[in-house]
Amino acid sequence: xxxxxxxxxxxxxxxxxxxxxxxxxxxxxxxxxxxxxxxxxxxxxxxxxxxxxxxxxxxxxxxxxxxxxxxxxxxxxxxxxxxxxxxxxxxxxxxxxxxxxxxxxxxxxxxxxxxxxxxxxxxxxxxxxxxxxxxxxxxxxxxxxxxxxxxxxxxxxxxxxxxxxxxxxxxxxxxxxxxxxxxxxxxxxxxxxxxxxxxxxxxxxxxxxxxxxxxxxxxxxxxxxxxxxxxxxxxxxxxxxxxxxxxxxxxxxxxxxxxxxxxxxxxxxxxxxxxxxxxxxxxxxxxxxxxxxxxxxxxxxxxxxxxxxxxxxxxxxxxxxxxxxxxxxxxxxxxxxxxxxxxxxxxxxxxxxxxxxxxxxxxxxxxxxxxxxxxxxxxxxxxxxxxxxxxxxxxxxxxxxxxxxxxxxxxxxxxxxxxxxxxxxxxxxxxxxxxxxxxxxxxxxxxxxxxxxxxxxxxxxxxxxxxxxxxxxxxxxxxxxxxxxxxxxxxxxxxxxxxxxxxxxxxxxxxxxxxxxxxxxxxxxxxxxxxxxxxxxxxxxxxxxxxxxxxxxxxxxxxxxxxxxxxxxxxxxxxxxxxxxxxxxxxxxxxxxxxxxxxxxxxxxxxxxxxxxxxxxxxxxxxxxxxxxxxxxxxxxxxxxxxxxxxxxxxxxxxxxxxxxxxxxxxxxxxxxxxxxxxxxxxxxxxxxxxxxxxxxxxxxxxxxxxxxxxxxxxxxxxxxxx
DNA sequence: AGGTCCGCTATTTTT
DNA sequence: TAGCGGACCT
Numbered sequence: 001x002x003x004x005x006x007x008x009x010x011x012x013x014x015x016x017x018x019x020x021x022x023x024x025x026x027x028x029x030x031x032x033x034x035x036x037x038x039x040x041x042x043x044x045x046x047x048x049x050x051x052x053x054x055x056x057x058x059x060x061x062x063x064x065x066x067x068x069x070x071x072x073x074x075x076x077x078x079x080x081x082x083x084x085x086x087x088x089x090x091x092x093x094x095x096x097x098x099x100x101x102x103x104x105x106x107x108x109x110x111x112x113x114x115x116x117x118x119x120x121x122x123x124x125x126x127x128x129x130x131x132x133x134x135x136x137x138x139x140x141x142x143x144x145x146x147x148x149x150x151x152x153x154x155x156x157x158x159x160x161x162x163x164x165x166x167x168x169x170x171x172x173x174x175x176x177x178x179x180x181x182x183x184x185x186x187x188x189x190x191x192x193x194x195x196x197x198x199x200x201x202x203x204x205x206x207x208x209x210x211x212x213x214x215x216x217x218x219x220x221x222x223x224x225x226x227x228x229x230x231x232x233x234x235x236x237x238x239x240x241x242x243x244x245x246x247x248x249x250x251x252x253x254x255x256x257x258x259x260x261x262x263x264x265x266x267x268x269x270x271x272x273x274x275x276x277x278x279x280x281x282x283x284x285x286x287x288x289x290x291x292x293x294x295x296x297x298x299x300x301x302x303x304x305x306x307x308x309x310x311x312x313x314x315x316x317x318x319x320x321x322x323x324x325x326x327x328x329x330x331x332x333x334x335x336x337x338x339x340x341x342x343x344x345x346x347x348x349x350x351x352x353x354x355x356x357x358x359x360x361x362x363x364x365x366x367x368x369x370x371x372x373x374x375x376x377x378x379x380x381x382x383x384x385x386x387x388x389x390x391x392x393x394x395x396x397x398x399x400x401x402x403x404x405x406x407x408x409x410x411x412x413x414x415x416x417x418x419x420x421x422x423x424x425x426x427x428x429x430x431x432x433x434x435x436x437x438x439x440x441x442x443x444x445x446x447x448x449x450x451x452x453x454x455x456x457x458x459x460x461x462x463x464x465x466x467x468x469x470x471x472x473x474x475x476x477x478x479x480x481x482x483x484x485x486x487x488x489x490x491x492x493x494x495x496x497x498x499x500x501x502x503x504x505x506x507x508x509x510x511x512x513x514x515x516x517x518x519x520x521x522x523x524x525x526x527x528x529x530x531x532x533x534x535x536x537x538x539x540x541x542x543x544x545x546x547x548x549x550x551x552x553x554x555x556x557x558x559x560x561x562x563x564x565x566x567x568x569x570x571x572x573x574x575x576x577x578x579x580x581x582x583x584x585x586x587x588x589x590x591x592x593x594x595x596x597x598x599x600x601x602x603x604x605x606x607x608x609x610x611x612x613x614x615x616x617x618x619x620x621x622x623x624x625x626x627x628x629x630x631x632x633x634x635x636x637x638x639x640x641x642x643x644x645x646x647x648x649x650x651x652x653x654x655x656x657x658x659x660x661x662x663x664x665x666x667x668x669x670x671x672x673x674x675x676x677x678x679x680x681x682x683x684x685x686x687x688x689x690x691x692x693x694x695x696x697x698x699x700x701x702x703x704x705x706x707x708x709x710x711x712x713x714x715x716x717x718x719x720x721x722x723x
Numbered sequence: 724a725g726g727t728c729c730g731c732t733a734t735t736t737t738t
Numbered sequence: 739t740a741g742c743g744g745a746c747c748t
Contacts (some may be wrong), residue, residue, distance in 0.1 A: 063737065091738045115738080134744095189738045224737095256735065321728095355734050357739090418724045496726095542738065562735050584734055600735080623733060624739040695733080 003048050006077070009153065017276045018042045018520075019049075024243040024273035026264070031292075032283030032568065035246050036066075037433065039218055042244055043085070045218055047078065054085035057544075058214045058236070059533045061089055062221040064322070064543045066566070070220075082522075090229050091189055092542060094196040094208070094527035094603070094715075098187070100207060100528050101428045101537075105199050108185040110399040113541035115512045117383065119143060119188045123437075125407070126177045129426075136166075150190035153197065175716045182391050182402060185405050193228050202236045211238040222247030222267065226258040230266070246375050247304045249297050251601045253562060255592070264303065279605075281307045285314020286583045287642050288612050292605040295637045300711040316644040318613040320634065325576075325620040329361040332573050333369055333614060336556055339571050339611075341717055343682055346372055350557040350569040352604050354582040358575060358667065366556060370701070370709070376559035381542040386489060387512055388504040391540055393483045396464045397471070398533050401435035409434075413492030416456040419451065424459075425472050437461070449569045463487070476532045477517030484509050561604045570606035574601070577616040577632040601634045613646070672700050677723040680704070685722070 007015055014034055014315045018041045036091055043059060044054040046196065048643030058203035061067040071087045088094060095113070102109055114122065123146065129193050144640040149159060156175040164167055181187065187195065200207050217237055219225070221244045237243055245267055260266075268275060272278040281289055288442030289307045296302070318335075322328035336349045352360050359375050366373045379386075381387060396407035411417040428448070431441035444448055446459050467486055469480040484490070490509060525535040557569065561582075585599035605612060620629050672678065676688045683704045700719075703709050712719065 089738065099732085113738095116736095192738080254736075257737080318725085360739095414725075416724075420724085560735065581734095586734065596735095621739075 002699045006045050010041065011280055013276055013278050016036050016607060020274055021156045026268055026273040026275045027246040027278060028275065028303055028305055029246050029248055029278040030281060031251060032281040033278035034279060034282060036070065039104045039220060040070060041076055041089045042218065043360060044077045047082065054082040055170065056213060056215040057085050057220040059087040060093065060220065062224050064089055066220060093194050094192040095538060096524060097196050098192060098275055099530060104203055104206060105195050106316045109183040111187050111397060112402050113397065113538055114186050114404065115541045122180065122404055123177055126173060126180060130176060137169065142170065142173050145170050146177060146618060147190050148258065150172065150194050151228050153194060153228050153231055157708050170187065184401060193232055193376060197228065197232050197235055210236055211240060214241050216244065217241050218244040219245050223249050223252035223261050223264050224254050224259045225263050226260055230263045246403055248303060250599055251603050253565065253603060254595060255596050258554060263688065277305055277306055280306055281309045283607060283609050284309065285312060285610060287314045287316060290610050291317055291638050291642045292602050294639050295598060297337040298637055299598055315611055317638065318646045319643050320613060320615040320646040321617060322617045325361050325617040328615050329365040330577060332362060332575060333365040335613060336371060341712060344571065347556045348555045348570040350564065351562050351573045351575060352559060352561050353575045354561055354584060356560060362558055372553060372555045372718065373558055374555040381543040384508055384638045386493065386508055386668060389489055390487065390509060390512055394480065394489050395438065395537060397468045398537060399436040403436045406436040410460060413488060413581050415460060415462065416452060421453040421457065468591065476519055476536055478515060480516035481513045484513060564607050565603050568607055568609055570609045571611045574604045574614045575616045575712050577635055578629040579632055580629065582632055615717055675723055678702060679720045679722050681718060
């Protein structure tokens with residue numbers, strides 16, 4: 001078989017990684033060095049050259065998106081869908097294992113995955129049931145406590161006994177929460193991994209089964225793995241599997257949520273792998289890479305890596321100092337406008353920032369200029385309140401014992417089941433040792449409710465039972481549609497929320513029905529005997545999904561530095577380069593956290609392909625208060641010869657101290673009026689529909705015959721008047 | 724039971 | 739400045 005296509009486009013280091021014989025491999029893959037490529041080709045190489053069965057391969061990624069991409073690329077390279085190949089996130093893979101061996105780990109077949117919100121609510125419930133002071137034990141904090149310990153593989157009994165009563169109570173909350181989950185068949189995200197770890201550790205048959213199966217384990221983004229994930233890798237691998245680990249210690253930016261960069265060096269120590277560095281970069285100009293290298297060089301304890309390129313030097317990195325955050329946004333948007341006028345696409349431009357709150361000013365400015373944009377992050381589809389409400393009904397239809405679902409929807413829409421009534425149901429459930437639904441049913445049957453509450457509860461129970469009865473043989477789409485209609489959520493939102501808000505919720509519910517109708521059950525789920533409904537519920541929890549509207553329009557991309565990881569854009573702005581904001585105040589005290597901020601800066605810079613700007617403001621409103629800010633220390637770490645002050649400080653002071661030069665004088669009036677017909681080199685012929693400003697800032701909006709409506713700055717656009 | 728108002732807090736996010 | 743949660747009022 002001809003396998004040259006697996007190697008021909010690879011550089012030496014990439015090829016070495018793809019073809020490595022024997023032993024383990026650690027690929028230190030710099031930004032833009034083609035690591036996904038290496039992983040994909042490695043998988044194809046193993047299958048086609050070493051004739052490894054796809055069944056014997058396990059590939060682990062960090063996000064579902066990455067998993068999907070890798071699956072698609074492997075399929076494309078092999079020219080077929082590799083059946084039996086496991087590609088997924090740690091959570092997805094563990095979920096699959098637990099579904100197959102639910103009985104082995106003491107879980108019911110119908111176990112339900114708790115997403116973070118479900119978990120939060122349940123923990124709050126537990127704290128209230130324990131009659132603790134919620135000020136002293138905030139549910140958020142307890143959630144952090146529990147997840148932190150689980151991520152380190154610790155059960156309540158593994159936590160060192162403290163003489164500190166506060167810590168003891170925290171452990172008690174953890175234990176009670178866990179007991180609740182056990183009784184109700186609920187599994188949170190960390191539990192998926194921990195439970196799987198325990199299964200493979202304590203059950204010799206299962207351990208042997210998976211160790212025999214997976215001869216090769218490939219892991220992406222290893223610098224983002226936590227302690228539990230590393231332990232899991234070691235358990236599955238045993239001493240037979242060959243590990244192929246890809247990571248970049250310089251791009252570790254999730255330490256704050258338990259990721260251990262040290263896993264990379266630990267792996268090098270524990271498994272003695274062949275270490276291969278991918279340092280040739282195919283993304284950025286030499287200028288950008290040199291600057292990024294210089295910044296990251298200020299970190300200690302690196303494994304060491306220097307990105308280089310065969311490409312051109314490129315333009316200097318623009319540094320802009322704005323008076324205010326507003327002016328910063330104006331500058332950025334003006335540069336984006338230039339980009340567009342020079343023929344660039346909006347989607348090629350990305351504005352990156354440290355915290356989400358910063359997006360507002362950019363949005364405002366882009367909106368004012370009529371440039372389309374898209375803000376990343378924010379609420380994901382399956383996390384929206386209306387979706388979770390509808391899914392709550394669905395979950396109860398699937399499994400009456402799903403208490404979090406019961407709590408969520410028992411009085412949504414309001415049907416007169418108040419806190420007192422629910423408390424009575426909880427109490428009954430606790431003493432009888434049943435679920436809330438069962439307790440409510442028993443109380444209805446024994447007439448334990450007052451008349452009004454009783455009717456309301458009976459009505460609710462009937463809605464669920466009736467939905468189940470009516471839809472036994474229905475498709476998932478029909479069931480979903482019946483749920484949305486019967487629960488009548490749309491009316492509820494319309495009645496108590498702003499019309500546009502309600503409308504958007506309604507649209508989302510319609511979208512949810514469509515998602516159910518078009519749901520394509522994964523083959524493996526079907527094989528492990530899951531119903532489509534169970535699959536759908538699991539997927540909703542496991543992949544909350546982008547599902548955001550206006551998918552692939554040509555939009556300027558606004559996102560945090562964190563969400564930019566893995567992406568690339570020709571034109572990039574790193575905004576808010578200010579002490580206290582970036583590096584963030586909370587990260588400046590400890591050196592370890594500062595290093596992570598610096599890595600974040602490195603990640604941000606290396607997103608840029610052609611043009612990079614770093615901008616900051618000298619004053620900014622934060623938490624409703626305007627304060628003076630100072631340039632980020634990271635700016636000082638850039639080599640001066642690679643940067644260019646876009647508007648040097650001196651010029652600004654000159655402008656004011658000399659009483660303003662000609663700059664602020666109104667320029668000569670232009671002769672473009674509303675209705676003028678004009679011609680543009682690239683956009684063709686159009687009509688002026690709007691005129692704004694004067695002098696060098698004058699802008700006109702033109703309705704082009706073919707290119708649509710655009711705002712153009714006259715001093716750049718080079719318009720010709722035709723009439 | 725349910726709606727309104729006030730006060731507190733305030734990175735980063737995937738599963 | 740804005741969003742969320744709890745206390746308070748109807």
